[in-house]
Amino acid sequence: MLLEKIQNKNSIVGVVGLGYVGLPLLLEFIESGFRCIGFDVDPQKISKIEGRKTYIRHISEKRIAKAVDSDRLEVTTDFTRLTSADCIVVAVPTPLDKHQQPDLSYIINTSETIAQYIRKDQLVVLESSTWPGTTMEVMKPILEKSGLKYAEDFYLAFSPEREDPNNPDFSTKTIPKVVGANDDISRDCAKALYDAVIVQTVPVSTSQAAEATKLLENIFRSVNIALVNEMKMILDRMDIDVWEVIGAASTKPFGFMPFYPGPGLGGHCIPIDPFYLTWKAKEYDMATRFIELAGEVNTYMPYYVVDKVGDALNTRNKSIQGSKVLILGAAYKKDIDDMRESPTLKLIEILEYKGAHVDYNDPMISCMPKVRKYQYDMQSIDLTPENLKKYDVVLISTNHSSYDYDMICEHANLVVDTRNATKGVTKGREKIVKA
Ligand SMILES: NC(=O)c1ccc[n+]([C@@H]2O[C@H](COP(=O)([O-])OP(=O)(O)OC[C@H]3O[C@@H](n4cnc5c(N)ncnc54)[C@H](O)[C@@H]3O)[C@@H](O)[C@H]2O)c1
Numbered sequence: 001m002l003l004e005k006i007q008n009k010n011s012i013v014g015v016v017g018l019g020y021v022g023l024p025l026l027l028e029f030i031e032s033g034f035r036c037i038g039f040d041v042d043p044q045k046i047s048k049i050e051g052r053k054t055y056i057r058h059i060s061e062k063r064i065a066k067a068v069d070s071d072r073l074e075v076t077t078d079f080t081r082l083t084s085a086d087c088i089v090v091a092v093p094t095p096l097d098k099h100q101q102p103d104l105s106y107i108i109n110t111s112e113t114i115a116q117y118i119r120k121d122q123l124v125v126l127e128s129s130t131w132p133g134t135t136m137e138v139m140k141p142i143l144e145k146s147g148l149k150y151a152e153d154f155y156l157a158f159s160p161e162r163e164d165p166n167n168p169d170f171s172t173k174t175i176p177k178v179v180g181a182n183d184d185i186s187r188d189c190a191k192a193l194y195d196a197v198i199v200q201t202v203p204v205s206t207s208q209a210a211e212a213t214k215l216l217e218n219i220f221r222s223v224n225i226a227l228v229n230e231m232k233m234i235l236d237r238m239d240i241d242v243w244e245v246i247g248a249a250s251t252k253p254f255g256f257m258p259f260y261p262g263p264g265l266g267g268h269c270i271p272i273d274p275f276y277l278t279w280k281a282k283e284y285d286m287a288t289r290f291i292e293l294a295g296e297v298n299t300y301m302p303y304y305v306v307d308k309v310g311d312a313l314n315t316r317n318k319s320i321q322g323s324k325v326l327i328l329g330a331a332y333k334k335d336i337d338d339m340r341e342s343p344t345l346k347l348i349e350i351l352e353y354k355g356a357h358v359d360y361n362d363p364m365i366s367c368m369p370k371v372r373k374y375q376y377d378m379q380s381i382d383l384t385p386e387n388l389k390k391y392d393v394v395l396i397s398t399n400h401s402s403y404d405y406d407m408i409c410e411h412a413n414l415v416v417d418t419r420n421a422t423k424g425v426t427k428g429r430e431k432i433v434k435a
Helices: 002-007 022-031 043-050 061-069 079-084 105-117 134-144 184-195 207-237 242-249 273-282 289-314 343-353 385-389 405-411
Strands: 012-016 035-039 073-076 087-090 122-126 154-158 177-180 201-204 324-328 357-361 393-396 415-417 432-434
Touching: 002 122, 002 184, 012 022, 012 079, 022 035, 022 061, 035 079, 043 061, 043 073, 079 105, 087 105, 087 184, 105 134, 122 134, 122 184, 134 154, 134 207, 154 177, 154 184, 154 207, 177 184, 177 207, 184 201, 201 207, 207 242, 207 273, 207 289, 273 289, 289 343, 289 393, 289 415, 289 432, 324 343, 343 357, 385 405
Parallel strands: 012 035, 012 087, 035 073, 087 122, 122 154, 177 201, 324 357, 324 393, 393 415, 415 432
Antiparallel strands: none
């Protein structure tokens, strides 16, 4: 019956956690004709949606307004409403704690809340990135505390999220979605749910396989980024431009995929998810050597960049101690306003530790929000020729498209570029140092 309800779009879809993953997903379900309930513990998010306002830059207010006006959307902090949903999709954070261990507290809290309101014939799907086994070893026992039995009374699946915020080529709807469950009904129901909104659904035999798929994808990125970061350091010592080499290698039509060096890893996924596997692998007496090595190289990158800043200042008879540094870009990648795990945070810490006075500019982040580990009281500096001239060095950490790199290089005293953002610049090239 649940399967039929989903296929006919008569089921009500609840989405728990309305962040970067949950909000676009909720909108996709609404736009495909489902009735939906969005849940979040943050009342500000709820009132923003109700007021037809956005809190994620690449999700338009027009889209939110249309969803609210559809009369098929309810958003709430009232979790008793979970009972009304037929399908409950969970997209809550999965960070690391201060000892770099998985922090499953959000999944555990959400599962405990769902367990209070779960009823027969509901499907629960976890989307948060996590170690293989979380759905069956952590979520299932908590949900069963309700007295209902998995695969008899309620259904449970895992479907990893592949959201790439602000990617112009792919959106939630057009990225194929993997779905895994340990029984046929859960898998069929979860597949039907995503089939209704997403271009392609890829079923796998277990939730553990689906959980591991997400980790493999992000470990692949972390390891390859580390490889190219190591190449950058080696080639720099040899006075070979790594960017030119990557460009040339990319012309090979098979067997090569370009990855790009940078000031370090950022975002909620790539720096974090691999260590979820490291933690779980220990239970099986296994070491994750590639993950550790990649982590070591990528973690070193901000230190390498600061060394390059020091070398660049040295050519002007200056030192980091006492210099004024303007960092361009606070977000972890270009053209987004998300600064979770951004390498800029680490760059500020190291530069300030070495005695620099640091400011930043980011057209999308007017003041630094509090994030895991860091709370800087800083406001974005206006990017004017006068302001640029005041700094001993301008450090490009994030290559936002809106930056006028010609203007920056013309007026800055010295530019350290970690992203090859200045490749097309014609004026002031002699001031550029790649890092
Ligand atoms: N951001 C991405 O691009 C991305 C991509 C792929 C996978 N993921 C994964 O998806 C998951 C969610 O990430 P995100 O970026 O959307 O996080 P986020 O921080 O943007 O959003 C999470 C939301 O969950 C809410 N929340 C926290 N505890 C809750 C609770 N107990 N009940 C209800 N809501 C609660 C928060 O208020 C927040 O609005 C993570 O596991 C992440 O690794 C994220």
